[in-house]
Amino acid sequence: MPEIEKNLLDIQHLRIEATSYPPGEPPRDVVLVDDVSVSLKPGRVLGLIGESGAGKSTIGLSSMAYARGGARLAGGHIILNGRDIIHLTGGKLRSLRGKEVTYVAQSAAASFNPSKRLMDQVIETTLKNRLMPRPAAEKRARELFRKLGLPNPDSFGERYPHQVSGGQLQRAMTAMALCPKPDLVVFDEPTTALDVTTQIEVLAAIKEAIRDTGVAALYITHDLAVVAQVADDILVLRHGKKVEYGTTDQIINAPKQAYTQALVSVRSIDHEEKAEAPPVLSVAHVTARYNGTNFDVLKNVNVELPAGQTLAVVGESGSGKSTLARAITGLLPPTQGKITFAGRELSPALPGRKRDDLRELQMIYQMADTAMNPRQTVGQIIGRPIEFYFGLKGEAKRVRVQELLDQIEMGKGFADRYPAELSGGQKQRVCIARALAAKPKLIICDEVTSALDPLVADGILKLLLDLQRQENVAYLFITHDLATVRAIADRIAVMYRGQVVRYGSKTDVLTPPFDDYTDLLLSSVPEMRLGWPEEVLEHRKMESAGN
Amino acid sequence: MHPILKLVIQRVALGCLLLLAVSAVIFLGVEALPGDTAQAILGQSATPQALENLRQQMGLNEPALVRYFKWLGGVLTGDLGKSLTNGTDIATAIGQRLGNTLFLAVSAAVISVPLALILGLVAARYAGRWPDKLISGITLTTISLPEFVAAYFVIYLLTQVFPVFLPVSMVFPGMSLGAKLHAVALPVIVLVMVVLAHMMRMTRAAILNVMQSAYIETAELKGLTPMQVIWKHAFPNAIAPIVSVVVLNLAYLVVGVVVVEVVFSYNALGQYLVDHVTKRDLPVVQAVGLVFAAVYIGLNIIADVVSIVANPRLRHPK
């Protein structure tokens, strides 16, 4: 009779704790992972999914018997290749890491040593564990480079990390993980930091590499659509606890738990684009460059934003969408063109602008943490514009602050809290309130949802839409995420290399025929369908062959 | 042209510019010191006649700027003028004493720098554990001890209790290297005590700072030993800050050791300056000041150049 295949990894009742030192409070223990059990057979891929703080990375790393800053493996068993590694130490532990299990981090850019050549880093563990002599290791590395579709793979290893792009680094990191022929690779959000168009390629490359090498993998991500492409099974986590565990097909098509269903159905908001209206903002022939440089980051940009509506500016990093925002706010005075706001022409530079211009044109940032002074309470943060623009003080101010807090659906008692005590979503809401406090005509939203978990992001988007209805405020919405665009935009401007390549009402922009870039962009948006990336890439190959 | 070369050249040029500015500041600053130079030189037995003669001879009646450029010209041609108090040629006097200063500084550096780095690495390796605490404790004490206290302590210990060294550390031309080293042993010990702590602490800090980076975690997850991680991955990226602090201390060893020189009657630049400052021997003060500034700026240039070269982004541009 055929013997049943042994499990490669068996995690039983895993419990991970950490001690946290909240400012001004006594240190306390927090449970990061609570009674999680999961197993993985050789050559299979397990997807760990959940929002930030769900403990997915923590579990992934536990398979290397590693716990980050101050966390400790507090209970349960981690059985790898038939032995419990949870209490391994010293040499035994080190020979496990980098040999049996390897790791691909979220930000390869930060995870490569800037002062060493890629090749040396890629084959470091292979050499350290004397798996093969240097020439052989380098040969294998080059093969992996080729397999992962890196440009001129033979010389690629000679470069330094800063000399290659983010997507390439991510692949190099995958090569580094695969080089010592491990039994298990832990992928920790390997594509999250990448632009969509890059993400799809890296994703496909990783998927292929896994298939060819037959290595088992833990694939950690917050994006179901992504994990759907690679994983055989999926473990859904929340607050360090198991929510649901099943095959990819079951989780995506027949989720049992409400939370899973929410995850699956995320980004289902849609909204009717509004009718024409007089423009509150019009940008005409704006060209800009950073002083000291000699090339234009904005080239002859023309867009209009009707009052009370939303203009979504879409594009990948470096497309100049944020620069456009800086130009409008006056932080980067344009070299040519003019910006008209609420009927009057704005002076290009910030100092020249009237207080009302400043008041009616507010901004919300991507990183809510860095957008709020950590030493000020929510009350002070929201209160300042009220006092500054409307001269309200004391009680009047307090009342207005509370109004705003209610508007952003945050109850009593928040006014006295410090940003550090808020969740990511709450922080972003406070930032919105701060913008609203100025009673603006236009709010520039710079990637306001991209740092947030999908569900939270949805909440924020809903809030923004409600506020637009109530206050008739217009949004200039900068994002790289087309789903978000669908959710809220009335108009869309697609930017590429400092130019607006496609501009118009949402329906016009999103209906074919597309220009090449928009096509590329739209087709790269992850979809749940299995085998989607291959199709797309295949399609693209044919097209380029066609031309 | 390779960007590094460009940067380096820029940096050096900037340094020279700075030095020029400093020379002006020193010259005019010293000129502006209160007190009548002539009076100070001739002291008690100064007859008005003698005073006037001296003023003439020193050209104190010319405008300051003219005198500055004359002086600068002299400096550039290696002529620092003559000491007003005993008419000896300043260049030669400084030459010898600068030699002594450097000799002391180098002897101290040769011991302290490697020691500091090693201790720093060890402390970083065992951060928060007893070796770290021990090293930090000791260095903290030495850093908190005024030099002269340390000096007298070693004098008492090593010339009286255990008479192995000499309390007076003068060195002369024609002394054998061995003899010189034996002579300066005590000041070297004191200086090592003083600079070691600072360098070691900064090394430790720099390493620990780098240890925060993600690529250190990568290295740990590669299963490298802690020392491998520090040596292969942390240290190369901590070089720049370490070098800058090392250089800072080297500079200190050259320009900051007046006290030690006084206590051990070591005949080097510091004492030379002190003697002449009080005599308002302006040419000497200006010359020595310039030499010190030059050393200081030079070392800082070296530090910058090293950190430029140590930066892979600059070394291997895209």
Added chain:
Amino acid sequence: MKLTLSAGIGILLTAMFVLSAIFAPLIAPYPLDLTVGGVWDAPSAKNWLGTDTIGRDILSRLIYGGQITIFVALASSVIAFSLGSFFGFLAAVRGGWTDQILSRIVDLMMAIPSPIVALVLLSVLPLNLPVLILVIGVLDSTRVFRLARAVSMDIAVMDYVEAAKLRGEGQIWVIFREILPNALSPLVAEFGLRFIFAVLFISTLSFLGLGVQPPLADWGGMVKENKDGLIYGKSAALMPAAAIAALAISVNLVADWVLSRTTSLKGGRGA
């Protein structure tokens, strides 16, 4: 961040020094200049730390000396700080020419070694406390400037500072409300280090005869007075020396603690 043992000790000692300095007249067993014993009497019940070169009680002189030492050090580091950090912030916020000019001036000042400058200045200026404090303070402000500038540079690029600018806030607000509160902790730590530096610097100057003048006594001066006994194992000079070291160490401990707190606030990775 919890208070570590070493930090506790540091704070305790520092407090002790400061208090004994403040209440010197109350606790000192004898007046500053009264001769109460022979030359270099050994410590005894009458003179806990023995007597000095002309038979004055060392403990009393230590306590009064602490007054001067701490006062001068404190005053000069306060000056160094107000000067250094204000201009540092200004340079960071204003940027451009302001930054260029200020930074170059500081480069210039730092290019001339401060011990030398102090030596030259103090040997020609009238030697009194204000001059002493001013000289040390100004010389020391350059380092503070560099730190303050660096720290606030990091903060100045934060979005909340940009937000304030977009709101139309003035520079004063930006400096004092947005930047200062966030730059405080590293600066506080630096203040500790500057203070120690000042203590050591003053002691050294007094030792060279350029520091605090009699009848006032500071610790450095006391070491100088009594050093001749050292090589005969007379402990008199060690007492003030120990005092200097102890003060420096304790403040150092506190500074280290504050520093570690600030770095842990800055976060890095980890739970």
Added chain:
Amino acid sequence: MQDEMKHLLMRTARGTFSRRGFIARCGALGISAALANTLIAQAVRAEGPKKGGLIRAGIAGGESTNSLDPALAASEVPFVTSETWGEMLVNVTPDGKVDMRLAEEVSSSADASEWTFRIRKGVEFHDGKTVTAEDVVATLKRHTDEKSQSGALGIVQGISEMSYEGDMVKLKLAGPNADLPFLMADYHLVIQPGGGVDNPAAGIGAGPYKLEVFEPGVRIGFTKNPNYFDDSIGHADQVEILVINDNTARTAALQSGQVHMMNRVDPKIAELLKGAPGVQVKSVAGRGHYVFIMHCDKAPFDNNDLRMALKLGIKRQEMVDKILGGLGSIGNDFPINAAYPLFDDTIPPREYDAAQAAEFYKKSGHDGSPILLRVAPGAFPGAVDAANLFAASAQAAGIPLQVKLEPDDGYWSNVWNVEPFCASYWGGRPVQDQMYSTAYLSTADWNDTKFKNATFDDLVLAARGELDEVKRKEEYSKVANILRDEGGLICPMFNDFVHGVRDEIGGWIDDPNQELMNGRGLVKTWLV
């Protein structure tokens, strides 16, 4: 007992045990002083000087600004330096007699206004030139030159006419002076070839040692002058001066054998130093005195009542005990003590009297603003402490005296003789006249109290020419009283010269004239 005698005798002979001490010891052992003295004499002859070796002295009182020009010598190191490479017409012996050096014979006219020196024949300078009468005259002339700023200016100014013929030097004096030979022993008056006019700082003389290295403020090295005319001195092959201004370092150097002798042992540690192995403390009752000097021409010190108040406000015995550790004697506000010939010991010593001091202070009508007494540790050993004691006792008498500490370096050029009230010391001079005329005559160019008093001047001049000892003594007594009651000098104590000498050094003699055997410590001693 026999052994002890032998031992002591040997050490006495070598000069490492004081003559006085030995005689005292003998007394204790019942041996008459006379016998003791002869014993010593025999022993010394038996012992005899040893030739060769290198003698090092660690000397305080030198800066890197020192010059080799003997005319400019003003502090200890330059003094000893020129005494080592240079030679004068005459020296003064420890017992106050004239010691013939380059001059082999001195004679004077009946009224002591004309003096003749015969120059020793065949003496050579280090550069091989022979010492001639011409050189002598040239030297003296150089010191009369205003621009030379010579410390001996005051002395040579008294000479109206210099001439020479053959090996005879003739000096005509402006006024009679019985002490002229002593004046010629002044350490500035080193005879230099051609008077050293063209190169005063060449360091070429006729002394027992040739200058080898001169590193001002660091060390001065000499080698024996083979052609020196007197082989009874100059025993070591090499001698070296190490300039060590820091007391602690100097003492440590002596104890660790780095130097063989040192000057200025801090009285506080003299006792401790005696305990140290291999080291002798040599304390010589000299003419040196530690003083506080007021400028009689500057307010508030131009008021004699205030000066008197301060003089009465100082505790002299306490000073001697605390500052000199008993190694000295109290002073009486004039620069003369029993070590000088013709000293009047009947003048009553001035006692501390708070009441009287307060009275004088009130009388002076001073506004009560602080009176600044400037002092540097290097003014004299224990100067700062002395000043503090002074301040304490003066304040007790209601005088607002305050101490101001000055840095050691440059004290002698920036404070002394510049500030109106500061601490200082005088090495003393071989004879009273020279002491007075160097520092207290209105015309004296080292007049650091700016004391100008016609009667005083006349008396000093009269005494100078007076050959009748009795009359002369009376005149000096008057002089002393004037200075004591009107002068700007506060002289609380006469210090002994306290030296540290290692046991290896032989031939040490207590010389009251100046520190370090009148500056010839390196020349007259030998290594045992």
